[in-house]
Structure formats: structure tokens, C-alpha cells
Amino acid sequence: MIFCLFPEPVLGITRHYKFNIKLQNVTRLCHTKSIVSVNGQFPGPRIVAREGDQLLIKVVNHVPNNISIHWHGIRQLRSGWADGPAYVTQCPIQTGQSYVYNYTIVGQRGTLFWHAHISWLRSTLYGPIIILPKLGAKYPFAKPYKEVPIIFGEWFNSDTEAIIKQALQTGGGPNVSDAYTINGLPGPLYNCSAKDTFKLKVKPGKTYLLRLINAALNDELFFSIANHTLKLVEVDAVYVKPFETDTILIAPGQTTNLLLKAKPTYPNATFFMSARPYVTGQGTFDNSTVAAILEYELPPNVRSNSMKKKKIPLFKPNLPALNDTSFATNFANKLRSLASPQFPANVPQKVDKQFLFTVGLGTNPCPKNQTCQGPNGTMFAASVNNVSFAMPTTALLQAHFFGQSKGVYTPDFPIDPLIPFNYTGNPPNNTMVSNGTKLVVLPFNTSVELIMQDTSILGAESHPLHLHGFNFFVVGQGFGNFDPINDPKNFNLVDPVERNTVGVPSGGWVAIRFLADNPGVWFMHCHLEVHTSWGLKMAWIVLDGKLPNQKLLPPPADLPKC
Known part of the structure; x- marks a missing residue:
């Protein structure tokens, strides 16, 4: 040895x-x-x-x-x-x-x-x-017998580029998907799709690592396997303290690794692995269910043709109600970093810069001589701190690197709401957003605490926010308006979950911390594609540090031109 x-x-x-x-x-x-x-x-x-x-x-x-x-x-x-x-x-x-x-x-x-x-x-x-x-x-768990990627998607019968183009022209909500898919397949609960079903064949007694990915455009999903308990071991490529659950919630942009222990003996049944949406907003949505099938391999002593004649039972899981926010909250609270000597949770203990960002919907005025299909004849918009982000026509990172920001972006993104209001109470009458390409500039190695606060403007809604270039620690979350005096007393700075995409609770807030140790320009946006299209996005510039290994490398020669 x-x-x-x-x-x-x-x-x-x-x-x-x-x-x-x-x-x-x-x-x-x-x-x-x-x-x-x-x-x-x-x-x-x-x-x-x-x-x-x-x-x-x-x-x-x-x-x-x-x-x-x-x-x-x-x-x-x-x-x-x-x-x-x-x-x-x-x-x-x-x-x-x-x-x-x-x-x-x-x-x-x-x-x-x-x-x-x-x-x-x-x-x-x-x-x-x-x-x-x-x-x-x-x-940090026993090696599984097999590993299986399970990637959720959304299928549209029509062209998605035409759908969003039309929505942005009319100012209304875009058409919703026609099906959810598992590994590209809608499964037996949809019209003429029985042949398009993902099947997972397992051996009794073996343990399988399921690598779940939510690549859907606009929907958080509940997922469960009938009559089976799942052990959750990782989210967003970070190990967590394992816990058992029947059902998981996974937002677009999130990943979840589950251990599935197959039953010890052949169960003489098949089982649905199903997913359907968790919905908090007021808009229309695809209210359907995707199913794959979990099948057990027959014991070697059974001739398969004798079994094929028998109809064996099919079990279906019980998924939470579409708007089950209490499940969402309880599930989020179970997620804790492994925080072991080998996989520590390096939570920033001191904070250099604090930010409060409101995230939510709003409106833009309808252009002259046009009728719009948004709220009260306006156009739907979305914003962070009431700034609906306008995409530039040239790349921000190039403009920053070559010092050519003039006319491309300004470094004056608001660090907190310019006009504070009762964020989750009765919404204000004026729902108009401002529009601009504004960024936050952070010195290298700044320790950041960011509170993301949902608003009730046009309806409270859960927003899965994704930060590029970093993982962050989710140190706290709650409902109502964030209380800067009392809420931080309950922050978890020991073993908070570390991830790259977090749901801002519907009608609530989430607090994250990260160390800005990666120079560059880093996008942050809602991973519900419709909200991103409406402007629920912004970007951070992290400046170079003093040492050579703290500086952004120069661009590659084949970097595309605009």
C-alpha cells in the first residue's frame, strides 16, 4: 500500500x-x-x-x-x-x-x-x-453504481425566437411552452409522446447518482420519483450535508445531485419520475407534467416473456401544489454546505460593501402610434433597483479592458433603491422603470453582501438570480421587507449553502455574500428568460488586483467582433 x-x-x-x-x-x-x-x-x-x-x-x-x-x-x-x-x-x-x-x-x-x-x-x-x-x-459519499444526467427542458411547438420577438414588440407576455422534457423527451402524459419517453433501467439494490439540471426557459420545477426516497448530496457543483427527501425543487440555472437507492428486490412495478412547475407569478404558464419511467431489471431467473404478458402496476408521485411556497422555503432551509475540512465553506465573515437590490417587474410606456399588450396598455419590463438593463451593442468586457467605456456603459448602478418604498406591501401607482446600461465597480478582493428584495409591483414572484464568475453563500432569507437591524442577527455564517443561482423568495428577500476575487465583467440576471428579456439583469466590474495572478488575461486573438 x-x-x-x-x-x-x-x-x-x-x-x-x-x-x-x-x-x-x-x-x-x-x-x-x-x-x-x-x-x-x-x-x-x-x-x-x-x-x-x-x-x-x-x-x-x-x-x-x-x-x-x-x-x-x-x-x-x-x-x-x-x-x-x-x-x-x-x-x-x-x-x-x-x-x-x-x-x-x-x-x-x-x-x-x-x-x-x-x-x-x-x-x-x-x-x-x-x-x-x-x-x-x-x-464524500459511497461511489454510485452508475451516474445518470437528467436535464429538464421546455419544448415549444413554434419558434422561440419568433415568440420573444413578438412579445417584445407588443409589450405583452410571451406564449408559453407546449411541454416540459426530460433529456429532450416529453413522455407519456403528452399528446402522441409515449414513444418519446426517457426510461431509466435500474438493478435492484444498486445506488445511482442522478445529476439533475434545470435548463427550462421560464419555470422552476418540483421533481419526485414515485415510492422512492432521494438523498440530496450536491447543488450547483458544491457538496452539501446529505439529507433525504421525496421531492426536490430546482430553478432554471440550478443543478442538484441525488443518490437513488434502488429497492433491494424486484418490485414488480414501474414508477414515474415526474416534474411540474412551481408558479408564484400572475402570468400565464405551462401547467403540464413531464414524466420519465423508472424500470427495474428483471431477476435473471425470470423469463421476460412470461412477465411481459402481465400488466404490472405503474406508480405516480404526489408533487406539491403549483404554488406551494412553504415547501419551497422548507426545502431551501435544509440546504447546508458540507463545510468539512476537505470541503470548507469559506464564508466572508467581514463585509466591505453592502448592497440592497430590488428585483421585480415594472412597465415601460407604449411607443406613440402603437397599441401595447402590457398592463393598462403599457409594455412589460423588469428591473434591478428600478434600472431595466439596456444591452449594449458592443461587449462590456472589451470596453472595460481597453478603457473605452464612453458611450457603452456608466459605472453608476445604484447600490440601493433610489426611492425606498414598502417593497412587498401595496404596490405604488407608478410602475414605470428607468432604462440604462449601468454597472457596479468593485475593487479586487472586495467582500460583498447583497440583499435581493422581491417587490409586489405587478405581483410578487420568485426570481432565480444567477451570478456569473462566482459562487456565493446564501446567508439568510425571509418574507416581507428585509430588516437591516434584526434580520442579520439570524444570518448563517458557519455552513450556508454555496451556489451560483438562488431563488429570491416570492414576497421576500435573500442575502448572499461573495468575495470579488475574479477580475472581469460579470453578468447577474434572473434565470427566467422572459424576465431577462425584459431587463432584469445588471453587471459587476471587478478590477484587477496588484499581483500578476490577480489580473484579467488579455483577450484571445479569435475573440468575435461586433
């Missing part, structure tokens, strides 16, 4: 991938449409790497649309040029052009995903990122 004493090689390897962006005909719900795909696959190919590996992913655009790909949850330390949100860290890849995303996975292992980050193209452009531990490193 002498060889155990030698440390494993810390250097990773370089892995090459090629993403050809091309149109592909795909049929679901008896509707065939041409979708934008990677390599003709839907969902897209999975990226597998180990912690410490370098990835070189060449994206070649063969479609008419502009393309940009985001590697959701990857820290991108000093490699912000590879982060992917269009007009934030890069100009998009135009038709016939290509770009190599070059980044190294540092200090991360677990389940993440990649998706398009321009307009609504991520409805079909998405796939798993599976980061295995370094060679020789173990999971």
Missing part, C-alpha cells in the same frame, strides 16, 4: 471539443420543426472533464442566428473572455465564424451545464457539464 503515500498528479489534461452549430429537424408532440442544435444533437452533447482540466471548445456557427455559449457555473478565473454572455464578455459568433472557448476548471467538481446565452436560443442549445473529481480523489 506504499503507493497511497504519493500525491496524485495535480496537473489536469487538455480536452478538445468541437461544437458545430447547425439546424436540425426535430419532432416532438407530432410537431416537426427546425431547431438550432450542437452537432445535430438535442439535447446537446455532454462535456466530461476532471477538476484541473483545461477545456478547448471550438464553436463553429453554421446557422443564420448570432451564437454565444455560456458555461454555466464555471468560475472562469481570469478567463472572463470565455464566459459567453453575448454583449457582456464577448460579441456573439456571427454566421460562418468560429470561436474557441478556452478555460481551466479550478477547484470545482460536480454537475454544471452549458447553454446559449443570447436571446432565447438556449431553449434548444444546452447540455450537461460533468466535472469528475481529480484522479484519486473520492466523492
Whole structure:
């Protein structure tokens, strides 16, 4: 056993991938449409790497649309040029052009995903990122028999680009999806989709690691497997203190790893694995359920044809009610960082800068000589601190790096609401937002505390907020208006969950902390695509530090031009 004493090689390897962006005909719900795909696959190919590996992913655009790909949850330390949100860290890849995303996975292992980050193209452009531990490193739980990615999506019979284009023109709410999918398949509860069902075959007594990813456009989802208990071990590629649950809640942009222990003997039944939305807002939504099937392998002593003649029972899970906010709250409160010596929770204990951001909906006036379909003839908008973010026509990171911000952005994003009001009480009469491209500038290594406060303007709603370039610690959450005197007394600074996307509770607030140790321009936005389109987004500039390894690297030569 002498060889155990030698440390494993810390250097990773370089892995090459090629993403050809091309149109592909795909049929679901008896509707065939041409979708934008990677390599003709839907969902897209999975990226597998180990912690410490370098990835070189060449994206070649063969479609008419502009393309940009985001590697959701990857820290991108000093490699912000590879982060992917269009007009934030890069100009998009135009038709016939290509770009190599070059980044190294540092200090991360677990389940993440990649998706398009321009307009609504991520409805079909998405796939798993599976980061295995370094060679020789173990999971903090027994090694599973098999690992299975389960990626939730949303299927629209019509073209999603046309849907959002029309909505932004009319100012109304966009049409909703026609189905939810599991690994691209809607399953037996939808019209003519029994053949399009994901089936998970398991062996009795074995343990399976399910890597869940919510790549849906606009819906948080409850998920459960009939008659089975799940053990939750990781969220957003960070290990948590394991706990057992029948049901999980997963917002767009979030990932969740579950251990499923198959029953010890053949159960003589099949089981639905189902998901349906958690809905808090007042808008229309896709009120349907996606199901996959959990099947047990027959014991070797049973001839399968004798079993096939018998109809075996199918069990369905009981999912929470559509608006079960108390489940959402209790579930969020169970999530705690593992906070072990090997996987510590480095929660910032002191705070350099505090921010209070309101997040929610609002309106813009209807243009002259036009009728609009938003509230009272206005146009729907969304904002952070009442600033609805206007996307620039050139990339923010380039403007920052080359000192050419004039006319592109201003560094004056409000650190708290300019006009305080009773955020979760009766909404004010004036629901108009301001519009602009404003950023917050942070010195390197600033310790940040951010309170995100939902508002009741046009209805309180849960907002899954995603921060690029960082993980953050969720130190507190509550309902009503944040109380700066009393609420911080209850903050968890010992083992709060660490993640990259967090739900701002409907009619409540969430408090996060992070250390701004990654120079660049980092997008923060609601991961409900409709709200992002309406302007519920902003960006942080983190300045370079003094040391060479604290500075953003220069842009790659093939960085796309606008």
C-alpha cells in the first residue's frame, strides 16, 4: 500500500471539443420543426472533464442566428473572455465564424451545464457539464453504481425566437411552452409522446447518482420519483450535508445531485419520475407534467416473456401544489454546505460593501402610434433597483479592458433603491422603470453582501438570480421587507449553502455574500428568460488586483467582433 503515500498528479489534461452549430429537424408532440442544435444533437452533447482540466471548445456557427455559449457555473478565473454572455464578455459568433472557448476548471467538481446565452436560443442549445473529481480523489459519499444526467427542458411547438420577438414588440407576455422534457423527451402524459419517453433501467439494490439540471426557459420545477426516497448530496457543483427527501425543487440555472437507492428486490412495478412547475407569478404558464419511467431489471431467473404478458402496476408521485411556497422555503432551509475540512465553506465573515437590490417587474410606456399588450396598455419590463438593463451593442468586457467605456456603459448602478418604498406591501401607482446600461465597480478582493428584495409591483414572484464568475453563500432569507437591524442577527455564517443561482423568495428577500476575487465583467440576471428579456439583469466590474495572478488575461486573438 506504499503507493497511497504519493500525491496524485495535480496537473489536469487538455480536452478538445468541437461544437458545430447547425439546424436540425426535430419532432416532438407530432410537431416537426427546425431547431438550432450542437452537432445535430438535442439535447446537446455532454462535456466530461476532471477538476484541473483545461477545456478547448471550438464553436463553429453554421446557422443564420448570432451564437454565444455560456458555461454555466464555471468560475472562469481570469478567463472572463470565455464566459459567453453575448454583449457582456464577448460579441456573439456571427454566421460562418468560429470561436474557441478556452478555460481551466479550478477547484470545482460536480454537475454544471452549458447553454446559449443570447436571446432565447438556449431553449434548444444546452447540455450537461460533468466535472469528475481529480484522479484519486473520492466523492464524500459511497461511489454510485452508475451516474445518470437528467436535464429538464421546455419544448415549444413554434419558434422561440419568433415568440420573444413578438412579445417584445407588443409589450405583452410571451406564449408559453407546449411541454416540459426530460433529456429532450416529453413522455407519456403528452399528446402522441409515449414513444418519446426517457426510461431509466435500474438493478435492484444498486445506488445511482442522478445529476439533475434545470435548463427550462421560464419555470422552476418540483421533481419526485414515485415510492422512492432521494438523498440530496450536491447543488450547483458544491457538496452539501446529505439529507433525504421525496421531492426536490430546482430553478432554471440550478443543478442538484441525488443518490437513488434502488429497492433491494424486484418490485414488480414501474414508477414515474415526474416534474411540474412551481408558479408564484400572475402570468400565464405551462401547467403540464413531464414524466420519465423508472424500470427495474428483471431477476435473471425470470423469463421476460412470461412477465411481459402481465400488466404490472405503474406508480405516480404526489408533487406539491403549483404554488406551494412553504415547501419551497422548507426545502431551501435544509440546504447546508458540507463545510468539512476537505470541503470548507469559506464564508466572508467581514463585509466591505453592502448592497440592497430590488428585483421585480415594472412597465415601460407604449411607443406613440402603437397599441401595447402590457398592463393598462403599457409594455412589460423588469428591473434591478428600478434600472431595466439596456444591452449594449458592443461587449462590456472589451470596453472595460481597453478603457473605452464612453458611450457603452456608466459605472453608476445604484447600490440601493433610489426611492425606498414598502417593497412587498401595496404596490405604488407608478410602475414605470428607468432604462440604462449601468454597472457596479468593485475593487479586487472586495467582500460583498447583497440583499435581493422581491417587490409586489405587478405581483410578487420568485426570481432565480444567477451570478456569473462566482459562487456565493446564501446567508439568510425571509418574507416581507428585509430588516437591516434584526434580520442579520439570524444570518448563517458557519455552513450556508454555496451556489451560483438562488431563488429570491416570492414576497421576500435573500442575502448572499461573495468575495470579488475574479477580475472581469460579470453578468447577474434572473434565470427566467422572459424576465431577462425584459431587463432584469445588471453587471459587476471587478478590477484587477496588484499581483500578476490577480489580473484579467488579455483577450484571445479569435475573440468575435461586433
